[in-house]
Amino acid sequence: MIVVDLIRNASGELYGKISYEPQKNYLLMKWMGPCSEEEVKTASMRMYEWQKREGSKKNCKFHVHDTKELEGAWAGLVDWITNYFFPLNFEHGLRYNISIISPDMFSKFSSVELKKRSNNKVTTILCETISQAESWISKNYDV
Known part of the structure; x- marks a missing residue:
């Protein structure tokens, strides 16, 4: 796993870590603690920058x-993700969004809502663990 970016809030606290897994060819965002909608957008756009710069060259189809460890709801961002973020990334090769769901009820609800609104560009898959996500990627790598 190669660390690509560390994202900190205005107070300097780490709330996002982006890594690339070259063996299975996916980009991983590890969310930590609470974050505002603007912070989620900022971190997500850092994923997009990587996808545009590196992911398209590597034929990276998967974001995990x-x-x-994410606390709180981000359901207010589902429209932004499906109508803005996913189409941007789709243009650079993203086809699947895999969410490792949080035990936090509000965050979990947000992941479920995102899956419900998945469009025909980027499909959202829900998993319980990273190993489950990696297994899904391995089975679907050539799709």
Whole structure:
């Protein structure tokens, strides 16, 4: 796993870590603690910058969002993600968004809502663990 970016809030606290897994060819965002909608957008756009710069060259089709340590709802961002973020990334090769769901009820609800609104460009898959996500990627790598 290669660390690509560390994202900190205005107070300097780490709330996002982006890594690339070259063996399975996916980008991982590990979300930590609470973050505002603007912070989620900022971190997400850093993923997009990587996808545009590196992901398209590597034929990276998978983004994994580990939300196990994310606190709070981000359901207000579902429209932004499906109508703005996913189409941007789709243009650079993204086809699947895999969410490792949080035990936090509000965050979990947000992941479920995102899956419901998945469009025909980027499909959202829900998993319980990273190993489950990696297994899904391995089975679907050539799709």
